[in-house]
Amino acid sequence: MNQQPLLEMASLEIHFGRGRGRVKAVEEVSFKLARGGAYGLIGESGCGKSSVLRAIAGLNDHYGGSILFDGRELSPRRDKHWFKRVQMVFQDPYASLHPRKTVAKVLREPLRIHRFKDEERRIDRVLDEVGLGAAFRYRYPHQLSGGQRQRVAIARALVIEPELLLLDEPTSALDVSVQAEILNLLVRLRAERGLTYLMVSHDLAVVTHLCGRVGMMHAGRIVEELDEADVRAGHTREAYTRAFLAASAA
Numbered sequence: 001m002n003q004q005p006l007l008e009m010a011s012l013e014i015h016f017g018r019g020r021g022r023v024k025a026v027e028e029v030s031f032k033l034a035r036g037g038a039y040g041l042i043g044e045s046g047c048g049k050s051s052v053l054r055a056i057a058g059l060n061d062h063y064g065g066s067i068l069f070d071g072r073e074l075s076p077r078r079d080k081h082w083f084k085r086v087q088m089v090f091q092d093p094y095a096s097l098h099p100r101k102t103v104a105k106v107l108r109e110p111l112r113i114h115r116f117k118d119e120e121r122r123i124d125r126v127l128d129e130v131g132l133g134a135a136f137r138y139r140y141p142h143q144l145s146g147g148q149r150q151r152v153a154i155a156r157a158l159v160i161e162p163e164l165l166l167l168d169e170p171t172s173a174l175d176v177s178v179q180a181e182i183l184n185l186l187v188r189l190r191a192e193r194g195l196t197y198l199m200v201s202h203d204l205a206v207v208t209h210l211c212g213r214v215g216m217m218h219a220g221r222i223v224e225e226l227d228e229a230d231v232r233a234g235h236t237r238e239a240y241t242r243a244f245l246a247a248s249a250a
């Protein structure tokens with residue numbers, strides 16, 4: 001068995017602004033994500049969780065510390081090879097799909113960029129996998145519900161067969177009933193494809209549905225790591241985590 005973590009953060013630091021306006025958004029964040037595992041960063045708004053995800057995704061190359069992927073330190077600029085292996089699903093499926101592109105076009109683009117040959121077969125297969133089916137090829141985003149759009153966004157991420165999915169609050173823009181459907185889809189896809197997930201969310205129930213391990217963030221730091229059983233049993237060391245769990249259960 002390969003014991004090397006697929007993703008490892010070592011003392012990640014992120015600042016915004018300069019001089020007196022300089023804000024330390026992330027401080028000394030370290031964690032490891034095993035291949036095939038699912039890790040959730042959780043915390044209230046402003047704790048720094050999205051900043052961590054954005055730095056990993058290559059959307060912010062101003063960070064300190066190191067990010068290791070498959071045992072190698074990443075340079076701050078990500079290359080095409082990285083995007084073949086790592087894909088991101090964003091919070092808002094309304095904003096993340098181009099309004100004038102059909103579903104098939106949205107899915108064909110990454111296949112072309114990464115030079116896959118059997119584009120049309122892969123499009124049909126991934127649409128089946130996300131529970132939409134090939135008939136959705138010809139739809140435009142305005143002809144889709146929020147949940148269907150998020151399924152397309154997930155299909156777009158998965159169509160090039162990445163290893164790691166970065167999930168930024170993937171259900172928080174959706175109705176509660178649809179949230180559960182999308183979470184169940186993500187659980188199934190991870191099992192079927194042996195994917196690795198890193199997710200950020202402010203919602204404990206969402207994170208524990210998907211992630212076996214959780215990093216509790218507060219004021220830019222991971223104050224405590226918990227596994228699923230700890231969360232369920234309310235086993236925590238830190239008063240902040242206890243208060244967060246209590247508020248989430250209320």
Ligand SMILES: Nc1ncnc2c1ncn2[C@@H]1O[C@H](COP(=O)(O)OP(=O)(O)OP(=O)(O)O)[C@@H](O)[C@H]1O
Nearest residue numbers: 016017023025043044045046047048049050051052
């Ligand atoms: N581009 C930016 N410029 C300046 N400050 C920023 C920027 N992005 C984030 N911050 C600040 O960094 C801190 C962490 O923000 P971040 O978005 O990572 O937190 P978060 O926990 O993901 O919150 P949310 O769930 O609201 O997105 C906050 O104080 C925020 O105001």
